[in-house]
Amino acid sequence: MRYFIGLLNLRFKNFYNLYISDHAYVRWFLFNNFHTIDHDIYRSGQPTPRNIRKYKKKYNIKIILTLRRPSETGYFLLEDEVAKKIGIQLIDIPIRAKVLPSKDTIKLILNLFDSLAHPILIHCKSGADRTGFVAALYLFYKYNDIDKAKSQLSLRFFHNKYTETGIIDAFFDEIEKIGLQNNELYDWLDNSYNEDYIREKYKKSKK
Structure with missing residues (x-):
């Protein structure tokens, strides 16, 4: 009996973390900020188990790429659990919004x-x-269209370039300024890309 009570407590803790601590209840009102990037690429906020099942059924999602760091907290454990159950591969590449x-x-x-x-x-x-x-990044890499790429960075998706997260916009502004083509992207990254330079340039532009 204690074992099952422990499982229930853990389950409650995980869902509490997802819906309350991680603000899934807020994302629910915003339809989880779900949008189509391209015909088979989609974007959203942290999905709930129900979201994941819905996306699998409606869009046949095969891969989930999470940009959050894996952890032992409810949002990640529940996502990992349901992805495995319904045959979705979960890949994590943690990045930061202000760096x-x-x-x-x-x-x-x-x-x-x-x-x-x-x-x-x-x-x-x-x-x-x-x-x-x-x-x-995906749209620039696929279509070589900087305007199409930058359209993904707007208030429509709740991105505000006038905060510290504007460093993201500065990355694509730099690509546009130097006239980079998508087939030059790897070479630029290997030989010229300098995140510190872009950051300092961005900071100066805000003064």
């Missing part, structure tokens, strides 16, 4: 674009900033 990723992290994301089975769901916590970065 640009390293070149190796960006290259890893690009490699995943080329190698992963589709359809794919990309998410962070709110689906605004980190998810916006990866969505914009």
Whole structure:
């Protein structure tokens, strides 16, 4: 009996963490900030188990790319559990909203674009900033269209470039300024990309 009570307590703790501590109840009112990036690429905030089952049934999601760090907290444990149950591969590449990723992290994301089975769901916590970065990166890499890429960074997705997360916009502003083409992206990352330079340049622009 104590074992089952312990399981119930753990289950309650995980759902409490997801819905209350991680603010899933807020995301519910915003339809989890779910949007289509491309015909088989989607973006959202942290999905609940119910969201994941819905996305699997409606969009046949095969891969979930989470930009959050794996942890022993409820939101991750529940996501991992339901993904395994319904045959979705969960991949984590943690990035931050106010710090640009390293070149190796960006290259890893690009490699995943080329190698992963589709359809794919990309998410962070709110689906605004980190998810916006990866969505914009995907569209630039696929279509070589900087305006199309930057459209993923807007208030429509609750991304505000006038806060510290504007560093994400600065990344794509730099790409636009130097006239980078998508087939030059890997070379730029290897030889020219400097997140510290972009950050300092961004800070000066805010003074």
